[in-house]
Amino acid sequence: MAFSAWKVNKSWASLFFIASMLWWSAVYAHLAPNFYDETCPQALPIVKSAIKETLDQEPRMGASLLRLQFHDCFVNGCDGSVLLDDTPTFTGEKSSGANANSLRGFEVIDIIKTQIENVCTGVVSCADILAVATRDSVVQLGGPSWTVMLGRRDSTTASLNDANNNLPGPFSSxxxxxxxxxxxxxxxxxxxxxxxxxxxxxxxxxxxxxxxxxxxxxxxxxxxxxxxxxxxxxxxxxxxxxxxxxxxxxxxxxxxxxxxxxxxxxxxxxxxxxxxxxxxxxxxxxxxxxxxxxxxxxxxxxxMGNTKPLTGTQGEIRTNCRRIN
Known part of the structure; x- marks a missing residue:
């Protein structure tokens, strides 16, 4: 009986593994390093230039942008939800315990978004801008580079509760x-x-x-x-x-x-x-x-950057990173 049960469990585990691989394959089919090569080839150079200018003036901002992506990806995936401002009918993630009065860099993303929108309206997501800005910040400060997979779309919602519960803190064991x-x-x-x-x-x-x-x-x-x-x-x-x-x-x-x-x-x-x-x-x-x-x-x-991305027709491409369209 024990052997039969093991065989059944192994079969289910195999099926789960195969299903997981198919799901990930479907996700990655929408993510690619050259995602904007045809639709907005100016996007990555714009980000790189803006990050260099920003960090030349304030090197600390590189760390702030890196932290900003961490706090985005740890709450329902890398979907730009952390960038959303509160409204009279909506409470975002910025006021969570881990973010309030400490998370910064929003205005840098705003500047980059405006520059990209001026040349490629409604094409490049805020989530992708943040991912590339993070990579370029690390490089600018002497760290390694990596290929950023692109094609994320932006969330139309956020979760204050998950921001309060998912983010590790400075007092953690x-x-x-x-x-x-x-x-x-x-x-x-x-x-x-x-x-x-x-x-x-x-x-x-x-x-x-x-x-x-x-x-x-x-x-x-x-x-x-x-x-x-x-x-x-x-x-x-x-x-x-x-x-x-x-x-x-x-x-x-x-x-x-x-x-x-x-x-x-x-x-x-x-x-x-x-x-x-x-x-x-x-x-x-x-x-x-x-x-x-x-x-x-x-x-x-x-x-981390590929955590639960929105792709395809999911979410939207925000024209303003602080609010949904």
């Missing part, structure tokens, strides 16, 4: 981080390498205060230096900023992982990746081999 990524079809290894995005950018005192005053797995001098600009009392200096990577704040490299091995992770969730757990070996590898980090980061970004 290793277990909850792994679970949050697995819920998006990403592995524990993907989580570790994508966390390397914290090699650029800055964070507010309110998100690392408890770590620098209450945790023991932190370099003492590092904690003391942060305390100078992040007072102990809640409410005081909540929005004072500190770099996620204090050594190369605007350079996309593997210093983040070196920092973790020295007890210099800014967030509790950062240091969880090197705290005697299952992620320690991967962190060690990336801390000594930047090319390994870059290679794995590229692969993971492609996987």
């Amino acid at each position: 290793l277990t909850s981080l792994i679970s949050a990524f697995q819920a998006q079809g990403l592995s524990a290894e993907d989580m570790v390498v994508l966390s390397g995005a914290h090699t650029i950018g800055q964070a507010s005192c309110q998100f690392f205060r408890s770590r620098i005053y209450n945790e023991s797995n932190i370099d003492n001098e590092f904690a003391a230096s942060l305390q100078e600009n992040c007072p102990f009392n809640s409410g005081a200096g909540d929005f004072n900023l500190a770099p996620l990577d204090s050594l190369t704040a605007n350079g996309f490299d593997n210093t983040y992982y070196k920092n973790l091995r020295s007890g210099k992770g800014l967030f509790h969730s950062d240091q969880e990746l090197f705290n005697g757990g299952s992620a320690d070996a991967q962190v060690t590898t990336y801390s000594t081999d930047q090319q390994a980090f870059f290679t794995d980061f590229v692969a993971a970004m492609v996987r």
Whole structure:
């Protein structure tokens, strides 16, 4: 009986695998790196030029755009839903706990969208603009490049509830981080390498205060230096900023992982990746081999960027990224 049951379960597993592969094949049939070659060949050069101009003026914006795509893809897929503004009858994702008063870069996407609409009206989605802008930001800051699959369409809705529940936070444990990524079809290894995005950018005192005053797995001098600009009392200096990577704040490299091995992770969730757990070996590898980090980061970004895209006739191509047509 046990053997027969195993055979039945194996058959169902095989059928499920085949069905899953057919579904993914159908999705990828609509996504292609050259999706706009005929309909809007100017699109990618416009994005690249705008990102260079933006980051030349404010390098930090590269990290903000990278975070913006993360927060889009983790809520019902990479569909541009995070870009939608609230209206009197609609509440979007911008006011969620993980996004309010911290997510930024919307105006950069607006500028790029306007420039593209001027030459290719109603052709290029906001979701694709964000995906390409993210890639170009990483490259501009010294990181690796990758081929962005294109052809996503924009969502006509958003989910405040899912934004509150799906996005991992700075106080997360290793277990909850792994679970949050697995819920998006990403592995524990993907989580570790994508966390390397914290090699650029800055964070507010309110998100690392408890770590620098209450945790023991932190370099003492590092904690003391942060305390100078992040007072102990809640409410005081909540929005004072500190770099996620204090050594190369605007350079996309593997210093983040070196920092973790020295007890210099800014967030509790950062240091969880090197705290005697299952992620320690991967962190060690990336801390000594930047090319390994870059290679794995590229692969993971492609996987994340292809999370549940809207394609074909699904969704729409917004003419304004902040509202549905």
